[in-house]
Amino acid sequence: MALLEGRNLQKTYRLSRTNRVEALAGVDIDIEAGEMVAIMGPSGSGKSTLMHILALLHAPDREARPAGELRIDGRDMTRLYDRERTKMRASQMGFVFQSFNLVPTLTALENVALAAEYAGVAARRAREGARDALSVVGLAERAGHRPMELSGGEQQRVALARSLVNQPKLLMGDEPTGNLDSKRSADVLAMLRRFNAERGQTIVLVTHDPEVGASCDRIVRMRDGRIVADERVVRGVAARADAAEPTESGFGVPERRLAQPTAAPS
Amino acid sequence: MRILRELSRRKLRTALTITGITIGIWALVVFSSMANKINALVEQGTEFYTDKIIVTDGESFGTSPMRLDDATTIAELDGVAAVDPQVHVLWQADGSGADFSVPDMVIGLIPGADAGHETFDLGLATGRMLTPDDTGNVVVLGSSLAREHDVVAGDSLEIRGETFEVLGTLQPTLTTPDANALVPLATAQRIYIDELPPLVADALVPEELLNQIVVYPDDVGAIEALAADIEATVENSATMTGAKFDESVGATTMIFNAIIIGVAAISLVVGGLSVINTMAMSVQERTREIGIKRAIGGARGRVVRELVMEAGLIGFIGGGIGLGLGALVVVVANEAGRTSGTVLFELTTGTGIFALAFSTILGMVAGIIPAWSAARLDPVQALRHE
Numbered sequence: 001m002a003l004l005e006g007r008n009l010q011k012t013y014r015l016s017r018t019n020r021v022e023a024l025a026g027v028d029i030d031i032e033a034g035e036m037v038a039i040m041g042p043s044g045s046g047k048s049t050l051m052h053i054l055a056l057l058h059a060p061d062r063e064a065r066p067a068g069e070l071r072i073d074g075r076d077m078t079r080l081y082d083r084e085r086t087k088m089r090a091s092q093m094g095f096v097f098q099s100f101n102l103v104p105t106l107t108a109l110e111n112v113a114l115a116a117e118y119a120g121v122a123a124r125r126a127r128e129g130a131r132d133a134l135s136v137v138g139l140a141e142r143a144g145h146r147p148m149e150l151s152g153g154e155q156q157r158v159a160l161a162r163s164l165v166n167q168p169k170l171l172m173g174d175e176p177t178g179n180l181d182s183k184r185s186a187d188v189l190a191m192l193r194r195f196n197a198e199r200g201q202t203i204v205l206v207t208h209d210p211e212v213g214a215s216c217d218r219i220v221r222m223r224d225g226r227i228v229a230d231e232r233v234v235r236g237v238a239a240r241a242d243a244a245e246p247t248e249s250g251f252g253v254p255e256r257r258l259a260q261p262t263a264a265p266s
Numbered sequence: 267m268r269i270l271r272e273l274s275r276r277k278l279r280t281a282l283t284i285t286g287i288t289i290g291i292w293a294l295v296v297f298s299s300m301a302n303k304i305n306a307l308v309e310q311g312t313e314f315y316t317d318k319i320i321v322t323d324g325e326s327f328g329t330s331p332m333r334l335d336d337a338t339t340i341a342e343l344d345g346v347a348a349v350d351p352q353v354h355v356l357w358q359a360d361g362s363g364a365d366f367s368v369p370d371m372v373i374g375l376i377p378g379a380d381a382g383h384e385t386f387d388l389g390l391a392t393g394r395m396l397t398p399d400d401t402g403n404v405v406v407l408g409s410s411l412a413r414e415h416d417v418v419a420g421d422s423l424e425i426r427g428e429t430f431e432v433l434g435t436l437q438p439t440l441t442t443p444d445a446n447a448l449v450p451l452a453t454a455q456r457i458y459i460d461e462l463p464p465l466v467a468d469a470l471v472p473e474e475l476l477n478q479i480v481v482y483p484d485d486v487g488a489i490e491a492l493a494a495d496i497e498a499t500v501e502n503s504a505t506m507t508g509a510k511f512d513e514s515v516g517a518t519t520m521i522f523n524a525i526i527i528g529v530a531a532i533s534l535v536v537g538g539l540s541v542i543n544t545m546a547m548s549v550q551e552r553t554r555e556i557g558i559k560r561a562i563g564g565a566r567g568r569v570v571r572e573l574v575m576e577a578g579l580i581g582f583i584g585g586g587i588g589l590g591l592g593a594l595v596v597v598v599a600n601e602a603g604r605t606s607g608t609v610l611f612e613l614t615t616g617t618g619i620f621a622l623a624f625s626t627i628l629g630m631v632a633g634i635i636p637a638w639s640a641a642r643l644d645p646v647q648a649l650r651h652e
Contacts, residue, residue, distance in 0.1 A: 057561060057645045083565060090563020101558045101649065105275045110268070118563040146275065162562065 002030035003169065003202050004054055007069040010061040011049050023049040025225035026064065033169070036196045036203040038213040041222035048174060050222065051206045055093060055172040056085040072170075090119040094163025094201075096188075098175035100155040102147040108134060108158045109143040112165050119166045126165075133161035137191060153184030160191055164201070171195065173205040177212055189215050269576055279548055280580065286544030287584025288591065290537030291625045295592025297533040298621070299611035301526035306612055316508035317385060317486050319493045321479040324504035331462070332476040336500045340481055343499065345492050348381035350480040353454035357411075357447060359426055359461060370411060372425060372447045374454020383482035388443055393419020393434030396448055403430040406448040409438040426457060438604070538628055541584070545577050545632035549640070556640040557648025566641040573637040574630050581629020585622045592621070 011024040023046045031037055031054075039047045052058040053070065056077060060068040070077040072092065077085065094115075095101075102111045109130050116126035134140050137157040147155050156176065163171050173192070177185035193215060195201045205212060213219045214233060221229035273280045321340065323332050337351040357370035377396040388395075396406050405425070407417065412435035415423050421432045425447065438444055455475045459467050483492050493505040506514075552573070559569045596611040603609050640648055 052646050059644075086560070086563055086565050089561065090565075093563075095561055097561075097649070101561070103555055103558055105272045114559070114564075115562045118559075118565070118568070 001074055003033040003035075003073060004029070004031040004204075005069070005071040005074075006030075006050075006054065008064050008066055009050065009053055009068045009070065010064040011046070011053060011058065012061055022225055024053070024060070027222075027225075027227055029054075029220065029227065031202060031204060033202055034196070034200050035218060036193070036216045037205070037218045037220060038216040039204065039206045039220045039222060040208060040210075040213050041228075042208070045222040046225040047206045047222045049225075051172060051174060051204060054204060055095065055170075056080075056089055059085075090115070091166060092168050092170055094166065094168045094171040096156065096159045096163050096171070096173040096176040098178035100147065100152070100159050100179070102155055102158055102162075104147055107144050107146050108139060108150065108161075111147070111158055112162045115162045116165045121166075129165050130161070133165040134158070136164065137161045151184075152180055153187060156180060156184070156188050157191070160188065160195075164195060164199070167199070169202055171201050171203045173203065173207075175207055175209075176205060177207070177209055182211075185209070185211070269572075269579060273576065273579065279551070283544045283548045283580050284584040284587065287541045287581055287625055287629065288588040290540035291585045291588025291621050292592045292595075293533045294530075294537040294624070295589050295613065295617060295621050296595050296611070297529045298617045299592070299596045299613040301530050302614050302617060303610055303612040304522055304526055315506060315511040317482070317489075318383075318507075319481040319483065319489060319496065320506040321481060321496055321500065322504050322506070323477055324502045331458075331466075331470065332479065332500070332503065333474045334476060335474065336503070337476060337479050339499060340479060340496055343492070343495055345484045345488055345495075346481055347484045348379065348383045348482040350375060350379040350384075350482070351451065351476045352478045352480060353451060353458050353476060354478050355454060355458050355461070357425065370445045370447070372405075372449055372454055372457065374449050374451040374458075376451050380480065380482060384480075386439075386443070388439070389437035391418075391435045391437050393432065395434060396450065400433065400450050401452065402450070403428055403453060404433050404449065405430045406434045406436065407432060408436050408444040408446045410444040411447055412436070534624075537588075537624070541581060541625055541628045542632035545580070545629050546636050548580075549573055549577065549633050549636040553636075553640040553643070553648050553651040556637065557643070557645050557651065560641060560648060561645040566638075570634065570637045570641050574634050577633025577637075578626050578630040581632075582622065582626040584629070585625025588625065589618055589621045593618075 006027060006029040009024055009027045009029070010022075013021045013023055015021060025046075027046075027050055029050070039051060041047045049058065053060050060070060060078060062068075062078075068078060072088070077088070080088070089095075102108075103114065106114065109127065112130035112133050113123070113126040116129045117123060121129060131140065131143060134143050137160050139154060139157050139161065142150060142154060142158075147158070150158065156179075159176075171192070176192070177188055180188060189212060192203055192205070196203050203216075205216065207213060217233055219229075219231045219233060220227055221231070321332070321336075334351060337349050340346060341349040353374040355372050355374075357372055375396075377398050377400070391409065391412070393406070396404070405423075407415075412418065412432075417423050417432050417435070419432055419434045422429050423432060424430070430449070436443060452473065455472045458475055458477065459470060459472045462470070481492070481496065483489050489507050490509060493507050493510075497503055497505055556569055556573070559572075560566070593613055596613045600609050600611055640651075643651075
């Protein structure tokens, strides 16, 4: 059983009475535990919408026929109340966004601790956990700084620390390297790769950066609200070892070949 | 306290929000204090009349003044504890009284006639009170008169062209007695008879003349019955009691109250809107932050609660500062007004507590609406908000 199972996921935005945008036109997707998956595609292809639905930030359309299904660990998510979906996000998922999305008035430590508190951890233990998470991303000594006082790369590492403080099964990234230069991008990717390797976290990234795609295990390509290709990235052992350590060139781009490209189901 | 730290990190925004609330609450405090003072003055009037009956010569306007005999008659009635016969004349002979302020009065009385029943306390600023042994042109001055003529005990001044020796001056009471000059009864009687029409005056004996009798009852509860009894017994007399005072002043009081309630209501609305506006703006600016918190797993209720607590605290701080500044205005204005005898404000504990509670609760209510609507958005929408 896949960790994430999506069936006939549809999403239509009603911008006005007559103007509807079909962002997702019925997507089937399975993501196995321990996978690191990139969702790629041009703007407007529905990749962010898909990730938001998988991350329980959006609900898929209820009008879809056959009814859309979304299961995490075999548990149906489509009929959950907001309160339960919020709880799932707090305890089972971590989030990394393009614009970092840290709370500006909180220090790095408080930002990370907040996620732990939302997951039900007592304040003191949340701070301890936050301190540990910040050490993992190498920012222990910047814990007392507020986002404004940190560089973009540092902010994204704080966001990474926040995404892993609750040791979630799933880590969701929406263009996590979109606002970073190549060196910082490589750092962030290397960390994600490490979380995946060492903690077995399942990672889903939305990106249009080919290097990000290349460092994942699998690339799901989208266009016009449908999946048009599902590729497996195969790399040598050396490349995997490489991935944990960023190199001069920014990242050890692995050799890859496309495996079983599949047509989009419709 | 994390909430305080967070406020201090958003200095400008917080300062502006607090300022907005401060102004509203300041206006509220100042206007309420003014309303309090006017209410207090009216109540004081009622209180002054509650435990006594003022007997005057009714509708005769001095053509048939009362006599000392009338006082004796009243004293013999059942239920009368003490009788204080007085003569009231205007300080200035030509004082037409076409003035809203309390006219300066010369009051002739027999010191101690109230037999300790008068509860209104007159404190001495300088010199001594009148005694029954005082005669002739001696006077104890109310504080306004003493200040106006710049005299203390031992000085002398002119009243109606006659020189009076000042025996004492009184502490300010901020009401009628400040404009009263107390003289021996016989002195006032002489002044009074001089201004009556000669035809009337000729028929009168100065020593028997009165135009006001203050009657203290044994039982305050039976005051209305006693007043009726007096009117029936003494010819050409009219009585004034607390209830009658309320009746006659009632209409005026109601107009005053309407003005005051109007002013208070306006300040409440202005203050309230200022609180709501600033709070709503400052919370709406944080829609994106709400989105972040919701995305990483903050439950709606919790995220809203955090903001509402913050809004309440801002309201409380703004209210506190507004109350402080309002109190400052009240104290300064009263201090300035004291020298001219016009104390306009009275800041009560109730007003202070109300101002604080009002700003805190209104801050929370004003915060809860935009916070809730932001928390209701799905997190992605809230995150896109700039």
